[in-house]
Amino acid sequence: MIVRDFNKITLEEPERVVSDAKWSSVRMLLADDGMGFSFHITFLEAGSEHTFEYKNHFESVYCMQGTGSITDLGTGETHEIKPGVMYALDKHDRHTLRADEELVMACCFNPPVTGNEVHQEDGSYALSDS
Amino acid sequence: MIVRDFNKITLEEPERVVSDAKWSSVRMLLADDGMGFSFHITFLEAGSEHTFEYKNHFESVYCMQGTGSITDLGTGETHEIKPGVMYALDKHDRHTLRADEELVMACCFNPPVTGNEVHQEDGSYALSDS
Numbered sequence: 001m002i003v004r005d006f007n008k009i010t011l012e013e014p015e016r017v018v019s020d021a022k023w024s025s026v027r028m029l030l031a032d033d034g035m036g037f038s039f040h041i042t043f044l045e046a047g048s049e050h051t052f053e054y055k056n057h058f059e060s061v062y063c064m065q066g067t068g069s070i071t072d073l074g075t076g077e078t079h080e081i082k083p084g085v086m087y088a089l090d091k092h093d094r095h096t097l098r099a100d101e102e103l104v105m106a107c108c109f110n111p112p113v114t115g116n117e118v119h120q121e122d123g124s125y126a127l128s129d130s
Numbered sequence: 131m132i133v134r135d136f137n138k139i140t141l142e143e144p145e146r147v148v149s150d151a152k153w154s155s156v157r158m159l160l161a162d163d164g165m166g167f168s169f170h171i172t173f174l175e176a177g178s179e180h181t182f183e184y185k186n187h188f189e190s191v192y193c194m195q196g197t198g199s200i201t202d203l204g205t206g207e208t209h210e211i212k213p214g215v216m217y218a219l220d221k222h223d224r225h226t227l228r229a230d231e232e233l234v235m236a237c238c239f240n241p242p243v244t245g246n247e248v249h250q251e252d253g254s255y256a257l258s259d260s
Contacts, residue, residue: 001202001223006214028192028216035188035218036240037167058165062158062236064194072131084136086158088165093131106192106236110166 022048031112038112053094060088066103152178161242168242174229183224190218196233
């Protein structure tokens with residue numbers, strides 16, 4: 001059994017905390033944990049906007065805190081984000097996520113993120129063997 | 131893109147809400163959503179105790195609210211559960227979960243739960259083709 005405490009990770013395992021432009025994410029589970037998915041707690045700064053397209057991954061995102069919106073760039077449809085709302089990118093949907101208030105999200109990725117990916121210019125994560 | 135609101139599901143999609151002895155769970159994502167994992171928001175009643183062993187699944191559980199403890203029945207080790215603590219059953223670990231206060235947990239399963247499983251006497255879910 002793996003047990004990890006989000007509150008301790010930032011102090012004891014800073015390598016699990018990644019940040020980029022106006023977001024940061026705590027990697028609670030990665031590929032090498034052998035679960036077949038990865039699990040992340042992600043913070044998006046109030047007032048920020050992010051365009052992602054995970055061409056190689058499925059991702060689900062559950063809002064625990066904050067408000068904002070998501071636009072599906074394929075359909076043009078916009079959905080409100082608030083606590084309790086989940087979106088799942090089952091078609092690797094290119095999307096723009098906006099945080100009106102700081103968003104705190106619980107995210108699952110399949111295949112699991114290894115921790116070595118970087119966001120590419122198109123907003124995707126490349127697959128990684130390492 | 132799939133978008134689901136926990137707050138609406140209990141009213142509009144009661145078939146996504148399952149309950150058993152002193153726990154209930156809202157199925158935000160199931161196998162037929164095609165994500166390769168399932169995602170659930172699960173409530174465990176204050177004062178309740180639950181023994182599970184997911185022989186056929188990996189499960190991660192992130193505590194969003196409440197306090198309690200988990201005992202790994204293989205090792206005898208007990209861990210505190212509070213907001214921010216995650217446990218992951220990477221060895222299909224048989225375990226007892228205790229809710230001192232009501233626990234609200236975000237759970238991921240791989241393979242994804244289909245919605246047709248039942249907890250067996252040994253605390254596992256059988257695999258299901260349907």
